[in-house]
Amino acid sequence: MIKVTIYNEYKHELEDERIAAVYPKGIHGCIADFLSADGDMEIKTFTMHNVEEITDEVLKETDVLIWWGHCAHEAVPDEVAARVHNHVMCGMGFIALHSAHFSKPFIKLMGSTCSLCWRDGDRERLWNIMPSHPIAQGIGKYIEIPEEEMYGERFDVPTPDELIFLGWFRGGEVFRSGCVWNKGLGKVFYFQPGHESNPTYHIPEIQRIITNAVRFAAPCYRLPQIDCPNVSSPEADM
Amino acid sequence: MIKVTIYNEYKHELEDERIAAVYPKGIHGCIADFLSADGDMEIKTFTMHNVEEITDEVLKETDVLIWWGHCAHEAVPDEVAARVHNHVMCGMGFIALHSAHFSKPFIKLMGSTCSLCWRDGDRERLWNIMPSHPIAQGIGKYIEIPEEEMYGERFDVPTPDELIFLGWFRGGEVFRSGCVWNKGLGKVFYFQPGHESNPTYHIPEIQRIITNAVRFAAPCYRLPQIDCPNVSSPEADM
Amino acid sequence: MIKVTIYNEYKHELEDERIAAVYPKGIHGCIADFLSADGDMEIKTFTMHNVEEITDEVLKETDVLIWWGHCAHEAVPDEVAARVHNHVMCGMGFIALHSAHFSKPFIKLMGSTCSLCWRDGDRERLWNIMPSHPIAQGIGKYIEIPEEEMYGERFDVPTPDELIFLGWFRGGEVFRSGCVWNKGLGKVFYFQPGHESNPTYHIPEIQRIITNAVRFAAPCYRLPQIDCPNVSSPEADM
Amino acid sequence: MIKVTIYNEYKHELEDERIAAVYPKGIHGCIADFLSADGDMEIKTFTMHNVEEITDEVLKETDVLIWWGHCAHEAVPDEVAARVHNHVMCGMGFIALHSAHFSKPFIKLMGSTCSLCWRDGDRERLWNIMPSHPIAQGIGKYIEIPEEEMYGERFDVPTPDELIFLGWFRGGEVFRSGCVWNKGLGKVFYFQPGHESNPTYHIPEIQRIITNAVRFAAPCYRLPQIDCPNVSSPEADM
Numbered sequence: 012m013i014k015v016t017i018y019n020e021y022k023h024e025l026e027d028e029r030i031a032a033v034y035p036k037g038i039h040g041c042i043a044d045f046l047s048a049d050g051d052m053e054i055k056t057f058t059m060h061n062v063e064e065i066t067d068e069v070l071k072e073t074d075v076l077i078w079w080g081h082c083a084h085e086a087v088p089d090e091v092a093a094r095v096h097n098h099v100m101c102g103m104g105f106i107a108l109h110s111a112h113f114s115k116p117f118i119k120l121m122g123s124t125c126s127l128c129w130r131d132g133d134r135e136r137l138w139n140i141m142p143s144h145p146i147a148q149g150i151g152k153y154i155e156i157p158e159e160e161m162y163g164e165r166f167d168v169p170t171p172d173e174l175i176f177l178g179w180f181r182g183g184e185v186f187r188s189g190c191v192w193n194k195g196l197g198k199v200f201y202f203q204p205g206h207e208s209n210p211t212y213h214i215p216e217i218q219r220i221i222t223n224a225v226r227f228a229a230p231c232y233r234l235p236q237i238d239c240p241n242v243s244s245p246e247a248d249m
Numbered sequence: 250m251i252k253v254t255i256y257n258e259y260k261h262e263l264e265d266e267r268i269a270a271v272y273p274k275g276i277h278g279c280i281a282d283f284l285s286a287d288g289d290m291e292i293k294t295f296t297m298h299n300v301e302e303i304t305d306e307v308l309k310e311t312d313v314l315i316w317w318g319h320c321a322h323e324a325v326p327d328e329v330a331a332r333v334h335n336h337v338m339c340g341m342g343f344i345a346l347h348s349a350h351f352s353k354p355f356i357k358l359m360g361s362t363c364s365l366c367w368r369d370g371d372r373e374r375l376w377n378i379m380p381s382h383p384i385a386q387g388i389g390k391y392i393e394i395p396e397e398e399m400y401g402e403r404f405d406v407p408t409p410d411e412l413i414f415l416g417w418f419r420g421g422e423v424f425r426s427g428c429v430w431n432k433g434l435g436k437v438f439y440f441q442p443g444h445e446s447n448p449t450y451h452i453p454e455i456q457r458i459i460t461n462a463v464r465f466a467a468p469c470y471r472l473p474q475i476d477c478p479n480v481s482s483p484e485a486d487m
Numbered sequence: 488m489i490k491v492t493i494y495n496e497y498k499h500e501l502e503d504e505r506i507a508a509v510y511p512k513g514i515h516g517c518i519a520d521f522l523s524a525d526g527d528m529e530i531k532t533f534t535m536h537n538v539e540e541i542t543d544e545v546l547k548e549t550d551v552l553i554w555w556g557h558c559a560h561e562a563v564p565d566e567v568a569a570r571v572h573n574h575v576m577c578g579m580g581f582i583a584l585h586s587a588h589f590s591k592p593f594i595k596l597m598g599s600t601c602s603l604c605w606r607d608g609d610r611e612r613l614w615n616i617m618p619s620h621p622i623a624q625g626i627g628k629y630i631e632i633p634e635e636e637m638y639g640e641r642f643d644v645p646t647p648d649e650l651i652f653l654g655w656f657r658g659g660e661v662f663r664s665g666c667v668w669n670k671g672l673g674k675v676f677y678f679q680p681g682h683e684s685n686p687t688y689h690i691p692e693i694q695r696i697i698t699n700a701v702r703f704a705a706p707c708y709r710l711p712q713i714d715c716p717n718v719s720s721p722e723a724d725m
Numbered sequence: 726m727i728k729v730t731i732y733n734e735y736k737h738e739l740e741d742e743r744i745a746a747v748y749p750k751g752i753h754g755c756i757a758d759f760l761s762a763d764g765d766m767e768i769k770t771f772t773m774h775n776v777e778e779i780t781d782e783v784l785k786e787t788d789v790l791i792w793w794g795h796c797a798h799e800a801v802p803d804e805v806a807a808r809v810h811n812h813v814m815c816g817m818g819f820i821a822l823h824s825a826h827f828s829k830p831f832i833k834l835m836g837s838t839c840s841l842c843w844r845d846g847d848r849e850r851l852w853n854i855m856p857s858h859p860i861a862q863g864i865g866k867y868i869e870i871p872e873e874e875m876y877g878e879r880f881d882v883p884t885p886d887e888l889i890f891l892g893w894f895r896g897g898e899v900f901r902s903g904c905v906w907n908k909g910l911g912k913v914f915y916f917q918p919g920h921e922s923n924p925t926y927h928i929p930e931i932q933r934i935i936t937n938a939v940r941f942a943a944p945c946y947r948l949p950q951i952d953c954p955n956v957s958s959p960e961a962d963m
Contacts, residue, residue, distance in 0.1 A: 100362050100405070102619060113477075122360030122407075123433050124338050126477040133482070136721060138899050140878045143578060143672040143708045152879075153721065161482075164854045164891060165866075167338070167433055167475060169360075170410050172648070177878060177891065177899045182482030185852050185891045185899050195361050195405055196619040232619045237405055239351075239364040244371070244399075244420030245612060245629065340857060374959060376661050378640045381816060381910040381946045390641075391959065402616045402653060403628075410886070415640060415653065415661045423614050423653045423661050434857040470857045483850060483867070576838050576881070589953075598836030598883075599909050600814050602953040609958070637958075643814070643909055643951060645836075648884050658958030671837050671881055713881060715827075715840040720847070720875075720896030 013229045014053045016073040017042055018065065020080040021058035023207040030207050038079050038205075038212060045218040046225060059086040067094060074229040075104035077221070078111045081207065092116045100195030100237050104228025106221070109160070109205035112168075117201070120194050124167045127186070133161040134181040137188055137204065141175045145227045146189065146200065146220060153179075154216045160206035162186045168201070176220075178203055189220070191227075195237065198228040251467045252291045254311040255280055256303065258318040259296035261445040268445050276317050276443075276450060283456040284463060297324040305332060312467040313342035315459070316349045319445065330354045338433030338475050342466025344459070347398070347443035350406075355439070358432050362405045365424070371399040372419040375426055375442065379413045384427065384438065384461045391417075392454045398444035400424045406439070414458075416441055427458070429465075433475065436466040489705045490529045492549040493518055494541065496556040497534035499683040506683050514555050514681075514688060521694040522701060535562045543570060550705040551580035553697070554587045557683065568592045576671030576713050580704025582697070585636070585681035588644075593677070596670050600643045603662070609637040610657040613664055613680065617651045622665065622676065622699045629655075630692045636682035638662045644677070652696075654679055665696070667703075671713065674704040727943045728767045730787040731756055732779065734794040735772035737921040744921050752793050752919070752926060759932040760939060773800045781808060788943040789818035791935070792825045795921065806830045814909030814951050818942025820935070823874070823919035826882075831915070834908050838881045841900070847875040848895040851902055851918065855889045859941045860903065860914065860934060867893075868930045874920035876900045882915070890934075892917055903934070905941075909951065912942040 019039035023030040034041050039056040046052045055073075057065050059080075070076070076095060080087065092115035099105045099120060107117040112125045135156040139147050163184030169192065176189030188203035202220065204211045211217055257277035261268040272279050277294040284290045293311075295303050297318075308314070314333060318325065330353035337343045337358060345355040350363045373394040377385050401422030407430065414427030426441035440458065442449045449455055495515035499506040510517050515532040522528045531549075533541050535556075546552070552571060556563070568591035575581045575596060583593040588601045611632040615623050639660030645668065652665030664679035678696065680687045687693055733753035737744040748755050753770040760766045769787075771779050773794075784790070790809060794801070806829035813819045813834060821831040826839045849870040853861050877898030883906065890903030902917035916934065918925045925931055 096360075120360045122334075122358045124475045124477075126475050128478045128480045130480055130482060136897055138878050140880070140901075141669070142879065143669070143674075143706065145707060148707055163480065164852050165856065166854070169407060169430065169432060170888075172408050174884075174888075179893060179897060179899045181484070183484040183850055183893060184482075185893045187854075187891075192407065193617070193619070194407060198619075230619065231621060231624055237362045237364050239362075240366045242366045242368055242401065244368060244422075246419070246421040374659055376640050378642070378663075379907070380641065381907070381912075381944065383945055386945055402614050403618065404616070408650075412646075412650075415663075417655060417659060417661045421612055421655060423655045425616075431855070431857070436857075468857065469859060469862055572836075596836045598810075598834045600951045600953075602951050604954050604956045606956055606958060639956065645883060645906065645908060646886050657960070659960040660956075660958075668883065670883060713838045713840050715838075716842045718842045718844055718877065720844060720898075722895070722897040 012051050012053055013225060014072055014074045015046055015077065015225055016069060017054065017056045017077045018062065018079065019056065019058055020083050021060065022083050023081065033208060033210050038207065041212045042077060042221065046222060049222045052225070059083050062087050062091055065091050065094065070094060070098040070103060073098070073103055075106060075225045077106045077108065078114055078116060079108045079205065080114045081110040084114050087115050089115065092119055096120060099197035099199065101235065102196040102230035102233030104197055104230060105199045106224050106228060107199070107201045109203060112201065120199055121168050123169055127166045128163040128184070130161040130182060132158060135159040135204065136179040138177045138179060139175070140177055141173065144173060144175050146175055146223045148223055149219045150216055156204055156211060156214065158209045159204055159211055162203050196232060196234060197230065200224045200228055250289050250291055251463060252310055252312045253284055253315065253463055254307060255292065255294045255315045256300065256317065257294065257296055258321050259298065260321050261319065271446060271448050276445065279450045280315060280459065284460060287460045290463070297321050300325050300329055303329050303332065308332060308336040308341060311336070311341055313344060313463045315344045315346065316352055316354060317346045317443065318352045319348040322352050325353050327353065330357055334358060337435035337437065339473065340434040340468035340471030342435055342468060343437045344462050344466060345437070345439045347441060350439065358437055359406050361407055365404045366401040366422070368399040368420060371397060373397040373442065374417040376415045376417060378415055379411065382411060382413050383465045384413055384458060386461055387457045388454055394442055394449060394452065396447045397442055397449060400441050434470060434472060435468065438462045438466055488527050488529055489701060490548055490550045491522055491553065491701055492545060493530065493532045493553045494538065494555065495532065495534055496559050497536065498559050499557065509684060509686050514683065517688045518553060518697065522698060525698045528701070535559050538563050538567055541567050541570065546570060546574040546579060549574070549579055551582060551701045553582045553584065554590055554592060555584045555681065556590045557586040560590050563591050565591065568595055572596060575673035575675065577711065578672040578706035578709030580673055580706060581675045582700050582704060583675070583677045585679060588677065596675055597644050599645055603642045604639040604660070606637040606658060608634060611635040611680065612655040614653045614655060615651070616653055617649065620649060620651050621703045622651055622696060624699055625695045626692055632680055632687060632690065634685045635680055635687060638679050672708060672710060673706065676700045676704055726765050726767055727939060728786055728788045729760055729791065729939055730783060731768065731770045731791045732776065732793065733770065733772055734797050735774065736797050737795065747922060747924050752921065755926045756791060756935065760936060763936045766939070773797050776801050776805055779805050779808065784808060784812040784817060787812070787817055789820060789939045791820045791822065792828055792830060793822045793919065794828045795824040798828050801829050803829065806833055810834060813911035813913065815949065816910035816944035816947030818911055818944060819913045820938050820942060821913070821915045823917060826915065834913055835882050837883055841880045842877040842898070844875040844896060847873060849873040849918065850893040852891045852893060853889070854891055855887065858887060858889050860889055860937045862937055863933045864930055870918055870925060870928065872923045873918055873925055876917050910946060910948060911944065914938045914942055
């Protein structure tokens with residue numbers, strides 16, 4: 012049983028009926044639904060309206076935290092971002108979706124600006140350049156996304172430990188759309204598709220990737236905290 | 250002409266005469282001296298006593314910032330750490346020495362805890378595992394450091410982009426002692442040797458490495474700031 | 488059920504009774520035994536005496552190939568090395584043990600000389616620097632190996648995709664003792680311990696690492712061959 | 726003075742007058758011309774008609790070897806490829822251009838199939854995703870290449886140490902078009918643009934990249950050969 016916590020800002024869906032029409036149960040509801048359908052996942056969701064309830068207790072019981080945010084990154088208290096960061100250090104998986112590239116926890120994990128260039132309303136072809144990776148299982152050479160927000164290079168993130176997907180956009184840009192980093196003891200996956208006004212999270216292959224990523228990022232090792240010990244010499248014991 | 254700024258906490262040297270005996274002009278003075286001797290370097294130094302004077306103006310005029318801190322990391326205001334981070338994003342080089350693994354700017358750049366294990370008073374042999382790297386020029390197979398503080402794995406940092414030196418300690422530990430990361434547009438080099446009570450920065454090979462690192466980390470490209478632009482399609486122009 | 492093929496040169500054990508005393512069933516027999524004990528592994532073994540029987544048919548039915556060789560690398564025909572290489576490209580896992588750093592398939596996979604420095608009869612402490620990695624599960628901070636052949640840097644291999652273990656040797660050297668590379672669609676793991684005259688493969692933690700590595704390197708994706716297709720434009724279909 | 730050796734197959738130019746019209750002096754002549762114009766470069770050229778003259782003596786006197794080949798890879802003797810490989814191990818730089826992805830020396834260096842998908846006659850936009858890299862100096866956000874052969878993912882090469890350029894193709898593909906690997910003591914740069922029927926090497930930004938790459942790949946450290954020494958313990962000397 013993998014314990015998944017989903018944070019979705021949940022602002023667009025409440026304020027704009029066109030977005031609500033795409034995601035009637037919120038983006039978090041959509042993700043929760045397809046993950047549940049995959050079996051043996053236990054799912055909790057949070058939004059900006061109760062973000063401070065993402066406590067240490069919740070995170071201790073979370074294998075993988077999925078994060079979607081866009082225009083209300085500031086509504087997330089610094090303490091929550093620090094808490095999330097700390098649990099990733101200890102082994103919790105973290106999946107940042109789309110505009111979460113600018114979320115507080117992701118920026119703190121990357122240690123860089125995470126900037127990019129962008130344009131609403133383009134067509135994307137998502138190339139699978141590491142088909143042997145667990146996250147890419149069940150995915151063919153590429154996925155067509157009929158409409159998606161363009162995110163283009165230069166994406167200011169550290170060198171990914173694994174680069175799995177490259178995005179091609181009709182308008183002329185490319186993007187490192189699926190990247191893995193080992194941070195502390197945790198695995199971090201950034202995945203670019205998922206603009207709120209496009210039904211991207213309804214596409215079966217996109218659901219497959221996120222589901223695969225949850226399984227991949229679930230920790231096989233976790234510590235209660237990371238310390239910096241003064242140690243005696245192992246040689247002293249020999 | 251490379252413009253180097255050195256920050257040294259400068260607390261041990263003022264408070265403990267044994268440390269002052271090792272570094273009569275402060276660690277910053279020692280580093281400034283050997284860098285100057287290499288020619289075409291223009292050097293400024295700062296300490297915890299005027300750390301807030303590390304302004305944007307100073308950093309704009311800095312190619313490479315060297316940082317040494319140990320027991321007064323908290324004396325560095327968050328704004329100064331944020332400023333340093335921002336200039337690294339824009340291209341400034343950053344060299345973190347020894348206990349600067351726990352300095353605010355380095356932690357912010359790494360996005361991880363930077364923890365390790367440690368023990369005072371050991372013997373180190375520093376292995377050069379990437380002799381073709383610019384930072385390793387003039388260095389043989391290894392360097393003997395008769396007495397140094399042991400820093401041991403697990404060093405909780407992201408995967409280095411380049412791993413140049415590995416430390417061997419008589420007491421039984423190993424350490425990734427010389428690592429490079431590309432962060433934003435800047436180059437970051439962490440170098441483990443340099444405990445305040447040991448005359449490590451007087452060793453010619455250590456001076457050579459730090460001098461090489463300054464030349465390596467000096468930017469060939471720099472931007473005034475990193476933005477996240479909404480762009481029109483390059484294809485629209487075709 | 489993971490299908491494992493083990494190649495062991497099997498020369499020392501037949502020619503030197505001291506080696507035979509350490510590995511009465513051969514190194515391959517020892518490895519086969521502890522892997523079998525882990526359950527759901529189907530194991531085949533080959534030696535230099537029937538190395539040409541490692542055919543395409545055998546490799547097609549192999550998830551992970553383990554390779555131990557030392558003084559008879561030349562007894563392996565180039566065609567067998569090419570065959571192994573080709574199957575790794577297509578997804579087969581490959582684990583090179585100890586002196587297999589100089590085996591034909593490993594050198595072909597690395598594309599570098601794989602040279603190192605060495606000395607018989609030392610004491611090793613194997614540090615686990617990536618405790619969150621699947622291969623490191625069940626392993627503590629370090630493993631003591633009372634006697635082992637020293638392999639020291641510089642190890643001339645490409646930058647590992649994942650660096651899991653660092654070896655410390657009493658004689659003064661360090662080594663990147665456990666490394667992972669993604670090569671083609673296959674995973675390659677190099678693991679340094681295992682000199683024929685030392686009972687290293689009888690140490691439970693070493694057995695745990697090799698068993699973990701087999702599970703890690705078993706492919707989740709595999710192709711019958713890698714081609715270089717002339718393709719029509721995906722855009723032509725839009 | 727950087728000593729550059731250029732190998733160009735020089736078959737298309739002799740056999741097809743349309744290609745000769747694009748590169749009247751051969752691709753090697755074109756590259757030699759723009760490199761010479763940059764100053765302090767000493768250039769030798771070889772073709773398939775005298776490829777066996779690329780001797781150890783020539784390679785010893787070569788800082789960087791540039792390689793262009795397409796339909797006559799087999800005309801390069803295995804010994805020449807082995808010789809080139811060996812000199813890269815010792816520190817010589819190697820730049821593989823376009824269809825040299827399938828050249829013998831490049832395949833040997835990569836240790837993978839180097840396959841890709843391709844289509845003649847497309848439009849490319851080459852994105853500069855690492856503007857701080859020495860190879861990218863003087864290059865803007867992207868370069869337009871009006872007509873170029875499409876090379877598309879999956880490009881079967883090991884994880885690049887540095888990924889500098891990403892290619893976008895009008896037909897719908899993406900490609901890791903500019904990659905650096907450290908191999909042995911040498912630096913290897915692969916650069917995708919440069920189909921024989923397109924005037925790509927006449928584009929000033931392309932010339933700038935190749936010139937930068939020569940300066941970057943020129944060795945600062947080189948050994949006559951790589952050995953695998955049996956060493957006494959450094960500790961034995963203490």
